[in-house]
Amino acid sequence: xxxxxxxxxxxxxxxxxxxxxxxxxxxxxxxxxxxxxxxxxxxxxxxxxxxxxxxxxxxxxxxxxxxxxxxxxxxxxxxxxxxxxxxxxxxxxxxxxxxxxxxxxxxxxxxxxxxxxxxxxxxxxxxxxxxxxxxxxxxxxxxxxxxxxxxxxxxxxxxxxxxxxxxxxxxxxxxxxxxxxxxxxxxxxxxxxxxxxxxxxxxxxxxxxxxxxxxxxxxxxxxxxxxxxxxxxxxxxxxxxxxxxxxxxxxxxxxx
Amino acid sequence: xxxxxxxxxxxxxxxxxxxxxxxxxxxxxxxxxxxxxxxxxxxxxxxxxxxxxxxxxxxxxxxxxxxxxxxxxxxxxxxxxxxxxxxxxxxxxxxxxxxxxxxxxxxxxxxxxxxxxxxxxxxxxxxxxxxxxxxxxxxxxxxxxxxxxxxxxxxxxxxxxxxxxxxxxxxxxxxxxxxxxxxxxxxxxxxxxxxxxxxxxxxxxxxxxxxxxxxxxx
Ligand SMILES: Nc1ncnc2c1ncn2[C@@H]1O[C@H](COP(=O)(O)OP(=O)(O)OP(=O)(O)O)[C@@H](O)[C@H]1O
Ligand SMILES: [Mg+2]
Numbered sequence: 379x380x381x382x383x384x385x386x387x388x389x390x391x392x393x394x395x396x397x398x399x400x401x402x403x404x405x406x407x408x409x410x411x412x413x414x415x416x417x418x419x420x421x422x423x424x425x426x427x428x429x430x431x432x433x434x435x436x437x438x439x440x441x442x443x444x445x446x447x448x449x450x451x452x453x454x455x456x457x458x459x460x461x462x463x464x465x466x467x468x469x470x471x472x473x474x475x476x477x478x479x480x481x482x483x484x485x486x487x488x489x490x491x492x493x494x495x496x497x498x499x500x501x502x503x504x505x506x507x508x509x510x511x512x513x514x515x516x517x518x519x520x521x522x523x524x525x526x527x528x529x530x531x532x533x534x535x536x537x538x539x540x541x542x543x544x545x546x547x548x549x550x551x552x553x554x555x556x557x558x559x560x561x562x563x564x565x566x567x568x569x570x571x572x573x574x575x576x577x578x579x580x581x582x583x584x585x586x587x588x589x590x591x592x593x594x595x596x597x598x599x600x601x602x603x604x605x606x607x608x609x610x611x612x613x614x615x616x617x618x619x620x621x622x623x624x625x626x627x628x629x630x631x632x633x634x
Numbered sequence: 635x636x637x638x639x640x641x642x643x644x645x646x647x648x649x650x651x652x653x654x655x656x657x658x659x660x661x662x663x664x665x666x667x668x669x670x671x672x673x674x675x676x677x678x679x680x681x682x683x684x685x686x687x688x689x690x691x692x693x694x695x696x697x698x699x700x701x702x703x704x705x706x707x708x709x710x711x712x713x714x715x716x717x718x719x720x721x722x723x724x725x726x727x728x729x730x731x732x733x734x735x736x737x738x739x740x741x742x743x744x745x746x747x748x749x750x751x752x753x754x755x756x757x758x759x760x761x762x763x764x765x766x767x768x769x770x771x772x773x774x775x776x777x778x779x780x781x782x783x784x785x786x787x788x789x790x791x792x793x794x795x796x797x798x799x800x801x802x803x804x805x806x807x808x809x810x811x812x813x814x815x816x817x818x819x820x821x822x823x824x825x826x827x828x829x830x831x832x833x834x835x836x837x838x839x840x841x842x843x844x845x846x847x848x849x850x851x852x
Binding site for chain 1: 747749750752753754755756757758759760763767768771772775
């Protein structure tokens with residue numbers, strides 16, 4: 379993709395660079411020579427069949443998974459041997475999980491305040507102000523004092539997004555954020571993600587919501603069996619996929 | 635010359651119950667501290683620590699409590715310490731409780747879903763903070779019913795301390811029985827005292843368990 383065609387919100391600076399990344403689970407080759415560059419402000423959607431390594435790939439970015447080979451540079455920080463670099467990377471990268479993973483023993487507000495206070499050393503009052511600001515932004519300020527179990531799935535996922543945003547990350551990773559939701563709640567979460575995209579957040583989303591991909595993605599990446607098979611703008615990806623595997627996959631998910 | 639079983643004899647047994655309670659509390663408090671250390675060591679990624687804690691648990695779960703009492707009691711003499719049955723019983727029961735509570739709590743810590751670790755890690759929380767603010771509070775809730783259940787076992791287990799000469803309620807019963815030879819009355823009373831101590835706890839444990847089951851199946 380040439381710079382001339384790049385959307386306005388995408389800047390030149392490369393914020394994530396994966397070079398020749400390889401990962402195995404035992405003898406199972408789960409990531410095969412992954413090369414990926416993400417620019418600041420870019421929104422990327424990753425799709426592909428179950429077990430193709432999508433989650434593993436994005437979890438390597440914030441080092442929830444360890445890749446045995448290759449380089450991963452996030453905001454000019456490479457993990458290397460130092461645990462301080464890991465801290466720096468985790469501060470820059472927020473993550474939203476399919477199963478929300480909210481802390482069930484803490485209220486919504488406490489969920490949002492914990493990491494800023496314990497990781498960034500933010501004062502309680504400041505952490506609370508930030509938490510309320512982001513709960514407002516995901517449009518559930520009135521739920522602040524409830525516990526996660528008292529909320530609907532869609533509300534829980536929006537809390538999870540707010541919780542990640544409270545750390546003020548530069549990059550947000552989404553791992554199938556709407557897959558565990560009842561259909562009527564998918565939209566509220568996607569709307570929140572669209573807002574976030576409009577604000578210029580760098581986003582990598584593993585999702586099969588092709589409407590969302592069409593609407594916000596700068597680039598769609600198709601993975602199969604641990605490889606990046608194909609990538610392109612939504613237009614070329616949907617109308618003119620090059621690979622047989624991509625066409626099969628699109629045929630399957632667009633048919634229902 | 636047989637003594638009659640009267641109020642004094644009854645009071646002798648009853649007041650000895652305070653030593654049963656005290657020994658149970660000491661062993662439980664010590665076992666709670668020891669158990670937390672054992673449980674944290676057991677789930678640690680440091681192999682040596684985890685294996686040591688595992689070995690500790692195996693030894694204390696795999697041998698009779700009575701042997702542990704003997705070993706501490708007579709072992710202390712052999713090593714030249716003053717053999718006070720009080721201290722020996724407290725030490726042996728504390729070690730035993732540490733092993734059992736450690737194993738119970740290890741299970742509870744590991745019962746907290748992996749996603750909680752991942753969410754905490756993704757937010758940049760380190761291991762100690764994750765343990766303290768995320769994992770242990772959730773493990774604590776899971777641990778409450780079995781821990782109270784274990785306390786009941788522990789109270790009953792203190793009766794073994796009678797054998798090394800510690801005058802708690804069982805030994806008080808033996809002393810009175812030797813003097814009055816009214817075993818049915820004497821040990822009936824001793825058993826009733828244990829029951830009065832344990833029953834409310836068993837009941838509490840069952841209630842907690844039901845409440846917990848209701849909360850998790852919702
Ligand atoms: N901890 C693990 N140990 C062994 N194999 C694993 C582990 N985690 C994932 N795998 C395997 O690696 C492959 C890729 O997993 P991954 O979760 O990245 O796939 P995915 O593309 O996200 O799939 P899905 O759409 O089902 O979420 C799968 O075959 C999975 O079984
Ligand atoms: Mg996945």
